[in-house]
Amino acid sequence: MSSVSLTHPTNEAFADIKGEIAAEEAADTTKKRLGPLFWGCAGFIVLVAFLATFASVLPLPNPDLGNYSSAQNAGPGWGHLLGTDDLYRDILSRLIYGARVSLVVGFGGALIGLALGGIPAMISAFRRGRVDTVLNTTSYVFLAFPAIVAVIAIVSFWGHSLFKITLIIGIFAAPLIYRVVRAATLSYATRDFVLAAKALGASDTRILTREILPNIMPTIVSFGLIAVATIIVLEGSLAFLGLSVQPPTPSWGNMLNEGASLLTGAKGQTNPWLVIFPASAMFLLLFSLNVVADKLRAYFDVTEIKL
Amino acid sequence: MSERTVLEVENLEVAFATSRGPLRAVQGVSLELEQGKTLGIVGESGSGKTVLSRAIMGLLPRTTASQSGSVRYKGAQILNAPDDELRKLWSTHIAMVFQDPMTSLNPVQRIGHQITEPLRVHLKLSKSEAKETALSLLMQVGIPSPTERYEAYPAQLSGGMRQRVVIAIALACAPRLLLADEPTTGLDVTVQAQILDLLGHLQHERDMAMILVTHDLGVVATRTDEIIVMYAGNVVERAPTNVLFKSMAMPYTEALLNSMPRLANPSHTRLTAIDGRPPDLLRPTPGCPFSPRCPYAQDKCHVEKPSLVETAPGHSYACWYPLGAGRRDGNAPAQREPVVP
Amino acid sequence: MARYITKRVVLLVVIIIFVSIATFFLVHLLPGNPATTILGPNATPQNVAAINRQLGLNKPLWQQYFVWIGNVFQGNLGQSYTTHETTTSIIAQAFPIDLELIILSQIFAFALAFPMAMHAARRPNKLFDQAANSGTFAMLALPPFVIAPVLVLLFAVHWHVFPGPASYVPLTQNFWSNVHTMLLPSIVLALGSIVVYFRLLRNDLISTLQEDFITMARSKGLSDRRIMWRHALRPSSISLLASAGVTVGSLIAGTFIVELLLQMPGLGYQLISSVNQDDYTVVQGITLFVAVAIVLINFIFDFLFTIVDPRIARE
Numbered sequence: 001m002s003s004v005s006l007t008h009p010t011n012e013a014f015a016d017i018k019g020e021i022a023a024e025e026a027a028d029t030t031k032k033r034l035g036p037l038f039w040g041c042a043g044f045i046v047l048v049a050f051l052a053t054f055a056s057v058l059p060l061p062n063p064d065l066g067n068y069s070s071a072q073n074a075g076p077g078w079g080h081l082l083g084t085d086d087l088y089r090d091i092l093s094r095l096i097y098g099a100r101v102s103l104v105v106g107f108g109g110a111l112i113g114l115a116l117g118g119i120p121a122m123i124s125a126f127r128r129g130r131v132d133t134v135l136n137t138t139s140y141v142f143l144a145f146p147a148i149v150a151v152i153a154i155v156s157f158w159g160h161s162l163f164k165i166t167l168i169i170g171i172f173a174a175p176l177i178y179r180v181v182r183a184a185t186l187s188y189a190t191r192d193f194v195l196a197a198k199a200l201g202a203s204d205t206r207i208l209t210r211e212i213l214p215n216i217m218p219t220i221v222s223f224g225l226i227a228v229a230t231i232i233v234l235e236g237s238l239a240f241l242g243l244s245v246q247p248p249t250p251s252w253g254n255m256l257n258e259g260a261s262l263l264t265g266a267k268g269q270t271n272p273w274l275v276i277f278p279a280s281a282m283f284l285l286l287f288s289l290n291v292v293a294d295k296l297r298a299y300f301d302v303t304e305i306k307l
Numbered sequence: 308m309s310e311r312t313v314l315e316v317e318n319l320e321v322a323f324a325t326s327r328g329p330l331r332a333v334q335g336v337s338l339e340l341e342q343g344k345t346l347g348i349v350g351e352s353g354s355g356k357t358v359l360s361r362a363i364m365g366l367l368p369r370t371t372a373s374q375s376g377s378v379r380y381k382g383a384q385i386l387n388a389p390d391d392e393l394r395k396l397w398s399t400h401i402a403m404v405f406q407d408p409m410t411s412l413n414p415v416q417r418i419g420h421q422i423t424e425p426l427r428v429h430l431k432l433s434k435s436e437a438k439e440t441a442l443s444l445l446m447q448v449g450i451p452s453p454t455e456r457y458e459a460y461p462a463q464l465s466g467g468m469r470q471r472v473v474i475a476i477a478l479a480c481a482p483r484l485l486l487a488d489e490p491t492t493g494l495d496v497t498v499q500a501q502i503l504d505l506l507g508h509l510q511h512e513r514d515m516a517m518i519l520v521t522h523d524l525g526v527v528a529t530r531t532d533e534i535i536v537m538y539a540g541n542v543v544e545r546a547p548t549n550v551l552f553k554s555m556a557m558p559y560t561e562a563l564l565n566s567m568p569r570l571a572n573p574s575h576t577r578l579t580a581i582d583g584r585p586p587d588l589l590r591p592t593p594g595c596p597f598s599p600r601c602p603y604a605q606d607k608c609h610v611e612k613p614s615l616v617e618t619a620p621g622h623s624y625a626c627w628y629p630l631g632a633g634r635r636d637g638n639a640p641a642q643r644e645p646v647v648p
Numbered sequence: 649m650a651r652y653i654t655k656r657v658v659l660l661v662v663i664i665i666f667v668s669i670a671t672f673f674l675v676h677l678l679p680g681n682p683a684t685t686i687l688g689p690n691a692t693p694q695n696v697a698a699i700n701r702q703l704g705l706n707k708p709l710w711q712q713y714f715v716w717i718g719n720v721f722q723g724n725l726g727q728s729y730t731t732h733e734t735t736t737s738i739i740a741q742a743f744p745i746d747l748e749l750i751i752l753s754q755i756f757a758f759a760l761a762f763p764m765a766m767h768a769a770r771r772p773n774k775l776f777d778q779a780a781n782s783g784t785f786a787m788l789a790l791p792p793f794v795i796a797p798v799l800v801l802l803f804a805v806h807w808h809v810f811p812g813p814a815s816y817v818p819l820t821q822n823f824w825s826n827v828h829t830m831l832l833p834s835i836v837l838a839l840g841s842i843v844v845y846f847r848l849l850r851n852d853l854i855s856t857l858q859e860d861f862i863t864m865a866r867s868k869g870l871s872d873r874r875i876m877w878r879h880a881l882r883p884s885s886i887s888l889l890a891s892a893g894v895t896v897g898s899l900i901a902g903t904f905i906v907e908l909l910l911q912m913p914g915l916g917y918q919l920i921s922s923v924n925q926d927d928y929t930v931v932q933g934i935t936l937f938v939a940v941a942i943v944l945i946n947f948i949f950d951f952l953f954t955i956v957d958p959r960i961a962r963e
Contacts, residue, residue, distance in 0.1 A: 140664045144943050148901035149919065149935050153674060156923045233791040240793040241920065251675045253793060260797040260909070263805050270805065275797045286789035294785070366867055390872075397869030405867075408858035415882050425868045476868065 001197050038295040041288035050098040060093035064248040068182075073262075073271040083273040086262060087248075091277055095248035097225060101244070101251035102285065105166045106232040110177075110224055112170025117178035118220065122208055125185035136182070138173050142175040150233070155243050162245055165238070169231055174281070184216040218300035225293035236282060252278045312341040312381075313516040314363070319376035320387070321362045323353075330588050332358040334540040342483070345510065345517045347527030347548070349563065350537035353585040354518045359537070362386075363518075365393045367427070380484065381521035387522075398425045402477040403604050404491040404506075408469035412461040418472045425479050444475040449505055467498035471505065475584055478509060485510065485517045491526065503530055524563050528552065533621075536560050539586045539596035542615055546622040556622070556629035559597050561623050603628055653951075667939045668720075672713050673930045720936070726929035728922065735933035738918055743937075745914040746903050748826075752834035753903075757841035765846050766876055769853035777850075784843040792902055796836045796909045803832065835904045840902055844895055845888065852884035888894050892949045899943055 051058070061067060061080070066088030075083045082092040124132040154168055188194065189212065197207050238244040239253020240260075247254060259274030314481060323334040333355045340346050346627060350356040354622070361367050363378055365385055378386040380401065385393065405411035413421060423437035432440065445453035448471040461469055470490060485508060491499035507530050510517045519527055527534055527548070534551050536544040536559065544557040555561055562581045569576075583600035586592065592599070598608040607627050616622040707715075719726065725735035768777040803809045810832040856862065857880055865875050904916030911917070915934055922930035 087936065133749060140672075141663055143897070144663050144939070145667055145670055146897060146900060146935075146938050146942055148904060149938055150670075150674060152920065153923055153935070154853045227932055229788070233793075236791065237793045237901075241905070256793060256797050260800065263797065263801055272801055272805075275801050279798050282791075282794045283786075283789045286791070286794075287785055290785050290788050364867065366863060394869045394871065399869065403864075403867045405860060405864055406859060411864040413861045413865070413879055414953065416879075428874070429869060476864075525703075571817055 026242070034295055034299055037291060041291040044208065044284060044288045045292065048099050048281075049103055050294045051096050052103050055093075055096050055100065058096070060096060061090040063089060063093040063097040063250050065089070071273075075273055082277050083271075085258060085274050086271060088120055089248075091255075091273060094255060095252070095277060095281055098250040098252045098255060099281070099285075101162060101239070101249070101253075101283075102232050102235060104162060105169060105235040106228040108166040109170040109173055109231040109235075110227045112167065113173030113177045113227060114181075114220070114224065116171060117174030117176070118181040121178045121181035122185050122212065122216075123204075125182040126189050126204065126208060126212070135178070139175040139178050143179070148234070148237075151238065152241075152243060160244060160246050165235065169234055173227055173231060177223075177227060181216065181220065184219045185212060188212050188215050214271075217297065222293045222297040222300070225289050225296070229289040232282075232286065232289075252282050256282075309341065311341040311343070312339060313342050314338070314518075315377070315379040315382075316363060317377040317379075319362060319374070319378060321358050321367065321372055321604070322373050323371050324373065325589065327589055329373075331591065332540050332588060336535075336537075336540075336542050338535060338542075338545075340516045340518065342516050343514045344508070344533070345508070345519060346530045347531035347534040348518060348520045348537060349522065349524055350525055351522055351563075351581075351585055353539075353588070354522075354537040355361070355588075356522075356537050356538035357488055358540075360403070360488050360518060360520050364397070364401055364486055366403070379574060387631060398477075398482065399429050399480040400482050401484045402480070402482040403485065404470075404473055404477045404485065404487040404490045406492055408466065408473045409461065411473060412436075412469060414461055417458050417460055418464070419459075421608070422472070422476050422479055424474070425476065429480050440479070441475070444479060445472075447478075447509065448475045449501075450475075456585065458612070466494050466504065470494060470498075470502055474502075474505065478513070485515050486512060486520070487517065488520045489522070490519070492521070499526070506589075508529075523567070524560075525567055536563070539591070540588060541596060541625065542623075543597065543626070544624040550619070550622050554619075554622075556618075556624040556631060557597075557626050558601050558603050558628075561630055562600075562602075595625070603630075656947065656950065660943065663943050664940055667943060668717060668936060669713065669756060671932055671939060672716060673709070674773045674935070675928050676712070686830065692720055716932070722947035723919060724786060725933035725936070728927050728930045730925050730927055732808075735930050738930060739915065739934060739937055742913060742915045742918045745907065745912055746900075746916070748914075749837060749907065749914070750829060750899060752830055754841060756834055756838035757845055760838070760943055761842045761849065762844035764842075765849035765853060766881075768846075768850050769857060770872070770876070772854050780850075784846055787839045787843045790839055792840075792905045794904065795839065796833075799832055799836060800910075829912075833910050833912065836909075837899075837902050837906050841890050841895065841899065844891065846892055848888050849884060852887050853880055856880045856884045867922050886953075889953050891948065896949075900938060 061210050066084075067090075068088055072084060072086075072088050073086050074080060077083065080090045080092065082090075084096065085091055085094070093293060120135060124135050151168055151172060155165060158164055158168070194207060194211055198210050201209075235244055236256075237252040239251045240257045242254065242257060244253055247258075255274060255278040259271065259278065262271050311408055316336060318339045319333055319336045320331070322329040322331045324330075336355075336359060338346065358367070358372075362372070362374055365378075365388065369387075374386055376386060377384060380396065412418065419438065419441055422441040423432075423434075426432045426437040427434070430437075442457065445456060450456055450471050455480045456464065456468070461472070464472065474490075485506075487496065490506065491502050494502065501520045503526060506517065506519075509515070519531060520528065521527060529548075531548050533545070533547050535542050536551075538559055544551070544555065544560050546555075551560065552564075556565070557594060559581075562579075565579045566581060568578055572598065581600055582602075586599070588594050592608040592609075594607075594611055595601070595604070595613055598604045600610065605628060610612055611627070613625045613627050615623050615625045695952075716726075723736065725739070727734045728738065729739075762778050768780045771777060799810075804811060809828050853876075862875060862879060865879050870879075903914070904919070906912075907914035908916045909921060915938065919931065919934050922934070
């Protein structure tokens with residue numbers, strides 16, 4: 001530190017202070033890395049997505065039709081890496097094709113929810129006024145209704161196609177996403193930098209996309225991943241109850257259903273692998289989604305102080 | 308060290324582990340305190356005075372604070388002692404009055420309960436005995452109609468009354484040493500004097516040793532026997548109170564005194580602040596820590612750090628060029644105008 | 649305070665009205681005709697028309713809605729087209745199962761989450777805390793339909809500790825058998841709640857423990873245990889209470905799934921079977937019951953919350 005008295009700051013002193021600050025930042029070893037667990041989980045998600053997308057290109061046995069030359073309910077072995085189920089179908093292949101259902105419904109439903117809930121949320125939270133009050137109260141009412149009951153009823157009557165299920169779940173996810181995005185937008189909309197942008201004549205759209213959106217993006221991404229995980233759970237539960245995509249199309253939920261019914265020995269034989277493998281796959285996917293969401297949230301949360 | 312000595316601190320050092328290296332909050336502080344005497348510790352925020360008082364009591368979290376040196380209470384070493392041993396001393400021998408009574412009282416517990424708690428836990432009083440004692444304590448600290456206030460929640464009392472409750476809690480088990488950390492900051496000026504008078508009165512009555520920690524020289528002026536001035540974690544001046552005000556040696560002490568607003572001054576008198584900003588405890592600069600802001604600083608001050616040296620009996624300071632024409636070769640600093648605080 | 653309560657009550661009534669409308673139209677806008685269900689092979693056009701007249705199904709929807717609401721207020725939720733039981737008796741038989749399941753699971757969840765949170769909050773970011781946090785991630789990844797088959801595989805099939813599905817014994821029949829059958833489902837259901845309770849309580853405790861009055865309590869020489877239980881716990885439980893209302897919805901969803909998985913005759917089971925049998929009245933009745941229950945519970949928790957923290961009411 002120079003010997004110049006700070007009573008009368010000079011350029012010299014300012015340069016000193018700037019140098020200090022630069023040195024501080026360089027020496028700042030506060031750990032804000034994402035960590036190996038994050039990358040492992042993110043990698044797993046990407047792997048599953050990759051396998052699901054290119055399933056038809058991979059050398060997999062037919063997931064829907066059984067091959068009677070194989071064993072029935074066999075454990076893992078050479079021909080069938082994860083074994084077969086009671087209809088002589090390859091479990092690994094069904095698992096990979098089944099990933100499609102979970103991923104499509106999960107990410108698709110979340111995107112629909114974001115579009116239906118998130119976009120109105122940003123606009124109405126920013127503009128305030130009657131529209132905002134109406135939408136907010138509507139979301140309250142919507143959320144008061146037990147979604148699972150409604151989804152069960154609608155899916156039972158309307159149909160089980162992948163598209164319909166994704167759409168329905170996405171619609172029911174919208175109110176919750178609305179609330180979260182609205183709260184996040186509100187916390188930024190009142191800040192001075194938004195006011196400054198308005199004073200400079202920026203249009204609402206410009207403010208929303210250029211000023212607010214980048215700030216709430218971390219919240220959206222991390223909450224979005226949680227929403228994906230929640231939707232995958234919802235679809236899996238429906239599938240377990242036989243209310244999602246119908247057999248023979250595989251989904252992890254209905255594989256677990258078959259595995260569970262085999263457990264009770266209803267058909268005279270048990271196949272623990274039909275429970276273990278889909279359960280493990282589901283566990284790993286959900287675990288990864290939650291970990292990635294949490295690590296992202298922690299990474300972007302600049303207010304979190306770690307001693 | 309006499310049989311009246313209650314507290315002996317030798318070369319106490321406290322450093323906090325931060326991500327940017329150790330933060331040395333207290334550097335080599337020594338002091339002694341006898342029964343019935345009051346010690347004032349004065350300094351700005353960041354001077355280390357609060358850390359010092361907490362370290363003496365043993366309240367600092369062991370995980371982040373590394374403490375070395377020695378703190379003896381009545382001869383027994385308490386620095387870095389295990390928690391369960393310290394708990395036997397807390398409240399019954401050593402007690403603390405905290406700065407902000409609104410946050411230091413539990414907001415969801417009635418004040419009567421907060422006073423009787425140490426009585427029942429440490430002195431094993433029965434419920435009725437504890438209540439009686441608590442009521443008497445409330446009266447001693449000057450709270451009118453104590454039976455009504457007994458059931459009150461902290462939010463229902465005024466700031467001054469809350470602080471009185473805190474004092475009552477601290478004195479409940481009749482400790483021998485009381486540490487008061489900024490006990491009046493945040494209270495109305497009129498209430499400040501009342502609380503300080505109360506503390507002095509109670510101390511006298513019980514022959515306690517007391518440490519008053521504050522940033523306000525005015526608080527310690529008439530109520531302490533000895534004063535320690537701290538800056539950047541170091542003791543920079545120590546003297547019996549009247550000596551300090553009559554013949555202060557540290558430019559910093561003078562600056563503190565000058566920064567006090569005086570009623571006697573005409574209105575709109577400019578407040579004299581100390582230039583510059585408090586030092587960065589993470590990267591101490593060489594030389595005297597006050598040198599960047601010292602109006603009398605010379606070259607030597609920026610390079611070599613002065614150590615604490617006792618010149619007159621009981622009066623030590625750490626400065627190369629103390630106030631007055633005196634230099635550090637044994638001459639006492641020139642006499643100064645007596646200052647009426 | 650009174651103004652706030654009246655505002656909330658009005659909101660409650662409005663929500664219940666909306667919910668009833670939603671329930672009604674949900675069921676009626678979907679394809680299918682109860683008449684054909686009842687008549688089965690006798691579904692000639694004249695018979696269908698006659699049934700329609702009898703059931704009042706030929707009247708405009710709005711009228712049907714008010715008829716239905718009127719009946720509901722008299723305690724009449726209609727009766728099943730297939731079994732001819734009244735909806736109310738179906739609900740009355742099925743509901744206690746769900747209730748017991750919820751209560752048991754919450755007891756488990758609290759019994760586990762509280763000590764975990766208290767221990768973790770004492771030494772944040774240290775070993776136990778990290779382990780507990782990872783544990784909660786694992787629990788989040790084990791929803792009922794994943795963990796239940798695995799637990800059944802292990803504990804019912806492999807080790808014969810718990811009975812398997814479809815083995816429910818009512819409380820009135822045999823206390824210990826009932827508890828025995830309820831244990832596995834309660835554990836499955838408790839997992840989700842443990843995560844929520846642990847996280848909330850741990851975070852709240854950590855911030856409470858940093859408050860000044862905790863340092864003061866320490867300086868009073870009180871033991872760590874006493875400080876945790878008597879001083880830190882109460883202020884920290886507020887956000888638990890606040891979030892309880894929100895978690896009820898997902899709790900009910902989880903309850904339905906668990907009882908369906910393990911084939912216990914609760915409301916979820918009744919709902920699914922009436923949906924499969926096109927038994928609209930029962931579907932309507934159960935949906936209304938569940939929806940109103942959720943709304944009421946939310947309202948009660950909101951109300952309790954304002955009692956604990958009166959500042960909310962002043963907003």
